[in-house]
Amino acid sequence: MRSPESPVLNIDGLIKDVGPLASLDGKMLRVVSGLSMFAERGQITALLGANGAGKTTTLECAQGLQKRTGGRIELLGDDPDTAGANLRSRVGVMLQDGGLPPSARPIPLLRHIAGMYQNPLPLEELVERLGIDTFSRTGIRRLSGGQKQRLSLAAALIGNPEVLFLDEPSAGLDPQSRQIVFELIAELRDAGMGIILTTHLMDDAQRLADYVYIIDAGRNVAQGTVAELLSHGHEDMAGITERTLLFDAPAGLDIAAAIGNELTITESRAGSYAVVGTLTPEHLAKLTAWWAEKGIMPASLRLEARSLEDVFLDISGRDIR
Ligand SMILES: Nc1ncnc2c1ncn2[C@@H]1O[C@H](COP(=O)(O)OP(=O)(O)OP(=O)(O)O)[C@@H](O)[C@H]1O
Numbered sequence: 001m002r003s004p005e006s007p008v009l010n011i012d013g014l015i016k017d018v019g020p021l022a023s024l025d026g027k028m029l030r031v032v033s034g035l036s037m038f039a040e041r042g043q044i045t046a047l048l049g050a051n052g053a054g055k056t057t058t059l060e061c062a063q064g065l066q067k068r069t070g071g072r073i074e075l076l077g078d079d080p081d082t083a084g085a086n087l088r089s090r091v092g093v094m095l096q097d098g099g100l101p102p103s104a105r106p107i108p109l110l111r112h113i114a115g116m117y118q119n120p121l122p123l124e125e126l127v128e129r130l131g132i133d134t135f136s137r138t139g140i141r142r143l144s145g146g147q148k149q150r151l152s153l154a155a156a157l158i159g160n161p162e163v164l165f166l167d168e169p170s171a172g173l174d175p176q177s178r179q180i181v182f183e184l185i186a187e188l189r190d191a192g193m194g195i196i197l198t199t200h201l202m203d204d205a206q207r208l209a210d211y212v213y214i215i216d217a218g219r220n221v222a223q224g225t226v227a228e229l230l231s232h233g234h235e236d237m238a239g240i241t242e243r244t245l246l247f248d249a250p251a252g253l254d255i256a257a258a259i260g261n262e263l264t265i266t267e268s269r270a271g272s273y274a275v276v277g278t279l280t281p282e283h284l285a286k287l288t289a290w291w292a293e294k295g296i297m298p299a300s301l302r303l304e305a306r307s308l309e310d311v312f313l314d315i316s317g318r319d320i321r
Contacts, residue, residue: 002211008076008163008194009039009062015070016057016218031057032218034071039196039211041162044189046209047198050316054218055198056096059165062196063093076163089117092161094152096168102141106132106151109140110158117159126154129184131177145172153181157188164188166197170204182208202308212308216316229311245275245284248299249291258290259283279303 004010016032032054039045047055060066062073064080064087073080078087101109107127114120127133130150135143143151149172156164169185170178185208189195199205205212206226214222214229222229251270259265263277275283291298 004038004040006041007038007074008041009037009045009196010074011035011037011058011062011071012073013071014058014061014068014073016054016061016066017069018057030069030218032061035215035218035220036071037213037220037223039163039194041194042189042192043210044185044195044197044208046205046212047196047215048200048202048205048209048212048312049198049215050200053200053215053316055200055215056167057218058215059167059196059198063091063165089159090162092156092159092164094156094164094166094169096171100140100148100152100155102139104140105137106140106143106154107136109151110154113155114158119160120158121160123158126158130154130180146174146177149173150177150181153184161193163194163196166195168199168201169197170199170201202312206308214312214315222311222315226308229308230305242277243279244304245273245279245287245302246304247273247301249273249296253296255287259286 014032014035015030017028017030019028020026021029035054035058037045037047037058047058049055057066061068062075062080064075064083067081075083076087076090080087107123110123110127110132114123127136130153132147132151132154135147138147140148140151149169153166153169156166166185169181173181185195185197189210197204197208209226211225212223212229213220248271251267253267253273255265255273255275259275263275263279263283266274266276268274290296
């Protein structure tokens, strides 16, 4: 397991109870149960979990927006529950519901926020980069979801923070905006910012994150780089992970005769085959040698690795939350 080198955030055994709740006969509800994680400078750390897993609660405790029930949190070396304004000025936060004043206009709002910081980022550059200039005259109340999201990101970034929290950063973004936002986030990471994001989208985690914590019901259930997680529980002695081989060839072939019975072989439609399991180079060699011997040339051939989504569903179960 990795240990922190230059952490911007270190959470150890976080516990958060909410309530008392009438639905629980006046009892408290534990929504985070001993969660631990850390995030490094110059890295994107993702908290990945299903709806209700406890991601937002964890980040809000880390930012001092909610008081924790137990455990230890250090944000840039300080306890967020007791730290003063100096810590807040070093931290950027983009919340899920934005929290932007509805009657303000984008540019004056950003100028106002920039004025509160000592070394703000250049306003014009950020505005242009995030395409805010295209709706700069519209009141915040009338902005679309994706426009609000880009403005929220600009508001979180304008103070040039050392650590940036992003709650579901791609929510509501169209593909173009998502691309622009992802490129910007990756650049900021490369410039040394510590970025912590929550997402329930495997694709976001897979594209962006240097390190992923999978959480479920307020607990850590798995962690690692995307590559490490993709080999989760499916590593055999040769380090080969589970894969799927898909090909189209003449119908009714006895594929097991070529590669044996240890893999799952299906012919879902006539001539459309899937071989699933711990495929080795030897399996591929046997199959192609068999094709050569029989004079079979497949019409298509594709080898796929497991996706992070498969890993996530394996780990956190397939029931809806
Ligand atoms: N004040 C509260 N009262 C009752 N339940 C709460 C309260 N705060 C959080 N919860 C519950 O705690 C759980 C964790 O919520 P949280 O918002 O942290 O989840 P999340 O992982 O961010 O989910 P999502 O992906 O849906 O945003 C949820 O089941 C939520 O309903």
